[in-house]
Amino acid sequence: MLTSIKMLKSIIQFDYTPEELGEKLSMMGLEVEGITKVRHRFDGIITGKVKTIHHITDTKLNKAIINVGNENVQIITAASNLKSGDVIPVALPHSKVVSGADILKKDFKGIASSGMLCSYSELGLDPEILSGEEKEGILILPADTPVGEKIEDILPIDDDYLELSLLPDRADAFCLRGVARWIEIIKAKEEDRWANFSQLEEAVSLKMEGVTNIPIIIENKEFCPFYSGRFIKDVTITASLLSLRQKLFMLRMRPVNNVVDITNFVLSFYGQPLHAFDADIIKGKICIRPGKKGEKIQTLDEIERNLSNANLVIADESGPIAIAGVIGGFKTAVTEKTKNVLLESAYFSPRCVARSARNLGIITDASAIFERGADPLFPSKASIVAANLISKEAYGIPAKDNVVSYLPPKNPVNLRIARAEKILGEKVEKKSLRKYFNFEGFDFVEKEDQFIVSALSFRVDIKEEVDLIEEIVRMKGYNEFGEALIVGELKGAKRTEYENFIWDLKEKLVKLGLDEIQTISLVSESSLDLVGYTDKKKLIKLLNPLSIDMAFMRPLLLPTALSVLERNKKSENVNVSIFEVGKVFYKEKLFKETDELGILLSGARTSKNYLGVHFPYSLLYLKGLFEELFLYYDVPVTFAAEKFSFMHPYQSAGIYLKEEKIGYLGTISMAVLNKLGLTDEVFYGAINVEKLLEHYGGKINFETFSLYPSVKRDIAIIVDEDIAEKDVRNAILSVAPHELQKIILFDIYKGSPLPPGKKNLAYSLEFSSVDKTLKGEDINKFIEILEKTLQEKVNGKIRKE
Amino acid sequence: MEDKIKQIKEEFKEKIKNKSLKELKELEIYFLGRKGKVSILFQFFKTVPKERRKHFGAKINELKSFIEKGISTEIQRAESIEASRKLEEEKIDVTLPGIKLHTGGLHILSQTISRAEDIFLSMGFDVMVGPEIEEDYYNFEALNIPEFHPARAMQDTFYLSKKILLRTQTSPIQVRIMEKYKPPIRIIAMGRCYRKDAPDSSHFPVFHQIEGLVIDKKVTFANLKGTLSLFAKRMFGEEVKVRFTPSYFPFVEPGAETSISCVICGGKGCSVCKNTGWLEMGGSGMVHPNVLKNVGIDPEIYQGFAFGWGMERIAMVKHKIPDIRMFYQNDLRFLKQFKG
């Protein structure tokens, strides 16, 4: 909300600079996010009145004679929204408009033009606070605007505005008078006195004729405990006069017509939303009731809205004519044709308006105030203030209002001094409390050990004791309290076992040379399609996504890992070895989340170098990383060839823990890479982290190792090409003595002199015993058995030199 | 004979000069070999009269040892020349760049989270986590934010169903902990949160929050200030000051916005702190009695404080990172700047 310093100064006197005021308000809890300083950037533009205007034949131009005070000037203009009598801004020769252009005397086909007429853009005005007409053509000023005056003296353009952030519990800060009250408290504090808010209220007496005869019935007393309807007859609807227009300008309200402008003024100035109905269109009595299913209303913004019992409505006998506290109806709006007005001033409860506004998906100034809590005692006064202005500006004759009230009395709040001391951690003096409550203008009664406080009616945030404790802190100053460390029983603090495991896992992955990434958990459907994700039933869709790019909870880490790769390849980061440990989400009756680890490799472990040392990543490098991890956690997994839609069909595997699949790895298929515009090979694997933890014992015990020299034996085994290496290895292990410590595959060979369809697997076996030096004969025995086993299990032969 | 010996000695002296290792070996054979010059002298021995033999014997031996010594000295010299020549051949230009082996690192966000957790662990706070998919009750209602409360609009929320949402804060963990454990409670709740904020330099729909909660019989507002002040000093440096300004969060009362003195300009005012000298870090306050009541803790006996700071914000301030989106882009040129 932008609050005008100029207008604040018109109701309360202060000498602070806008910056000082901003700081003081912020320290009181009304956050000033910034200060907007507006200065006029034109020169020499004055007001003028159109005397005559004529169309110039065969052109799109008009010739206007303008009175600018002491003389008449002739100006040629293309504008079509002018009529004689309009007051408009005139840029005479040698003046400057906002664009910086100098205005010169000009000729249009031989007709002289002494200057130009200005629209809002030449004056640099914010179109937000202008009426539709004013935005389109030449700016038309109120009819009573004096002629020949500098435009910056007519429209209060030069001003400083506080950018206030709106508090969810303080509707009172929503209006100019409310901000002035905050300033009065600051002054009261500085001058050590009682805050006097009454100076901010204008005393008004209203001349009334007759009573309001329209009956009012409130069905929901909880949602609408107070409603005042006031009949005002014989109004003249026109544009507002200059003084009101100037106020609207500073309050940043868009002008509509005098009656609507007055209701808007009371809203922005006093914080009381009002509504003016065209009384002649209302049929029969007024009823404040819940909306009904199937009911519709066209609102002031000309949108037709469906109503339900989530909306409280103001209805006449024909149906809803306004949505209570949110927005009025189009049909009963005040227009130039309106003769008689019904002025509504009411209190609607926060829950009522919040629910209704949420349900419709709209926020208006009125709804913003009501849902934060308006002053329940102000509507009567607001009606008088508005009716008084309408009688002056629109010549209407107000009647006595018809009031229905079910307002409960507001109970005072008890503050126990001991309680305040216990929460704040320091002594609270009675004398300080008296001061603080005086600064805020509260009434209070002192008892021995407590204060009974009646806050002002607009302070709807003061509901219970703890709210008064906050007032103590605000009045004393948040930074006037001491700092102390917590005292308490000493116990060992810790992370959860699961979190310890995650941190350990991440550190292990870093040691393996991987960079951690953190990616967004919201993904697009197309990114899932790209990797051929088909399990759409398990997919979780957001009800209200920010965009289609972030419409689903990620069911796997792969899509975002690929986009990180894509980004890095574009940045010429060719060697990418990354991992993420993060949540993935799926639906299985309920919404579920679990942690996944994804590892992606592309490029090489070494950068390009002059020695030609090159260590490219490969599928088996990736597998090595996973194996290292499983070894580290002592989890016995197996890899089995398996096909995946996004992987190379013959370079991918499922990862199994006992019978359960816990992950997969493989080479990303060219089809996927092509779509991403990637050319280098990409290797990716993922496992479920929770499954890993489930099987991780977490204990590391010392195991004895041999002090005797080990014996190495290399063997070459010839098998059919399609025999899986795993099976050969298992055959060896099935008959190996416990002295076998290491089995390393160091060569795979195909081709001559081997017969076609055969391959040679070369293993280096290392044996050692904890209690003796092994001899060659010990190993020979095993080799003999192995020969037989290989023959039986994999149709293999040990090759002899 | 005497002349012969003298002659050989002179010849040796002449030949030994500046010889290579190979030449020296040849010289050794030439003089001392079985058929070498010195050995031949012994053949002449028979022709020498008996009484002179002893004399000549001594002379020849003297010559022999002179040559042996001379050769061995020269061999040593030649060997050392040879060795250094070889080393010189093995010279490596040490200004050449080393071979780069790619090493890994933790994401800067993880590093910051780990550091924050460690600081609070050292202050006796347990570290807790909870689900990212949350019930409306835990994220809002139990925290004194009923349906339609204006504070809900401050945290634009992603919904999965009418009552299930993506948590907008880690505060629901507080509620779950208070339901489960009796005071005293001293925890931080860490994790990923979601808000429907369009991405820009300071907003991202995903972010991480550290939320603190302390409940005991005598936990005061002064304790809140002391705790956050200590954390800020450990995280950002001893010179950093913490400021509290009144603010509104439905689950705390009194509630405060907490700021730290600008670490970039030291509080003098700069573009990062918008010339205020202060950087807003997050909310804090004394736990609202309604929140305690909601979880069955008697607010007349127990009281406490809570706070919630953004981890990205902490990392951005600490490392002068200008844009929150960088955390989630994962450009290696960004990640590699923070070795950890």
Ligand SMILES: [Zn+2]
């Ligand atoms: Zn600064």
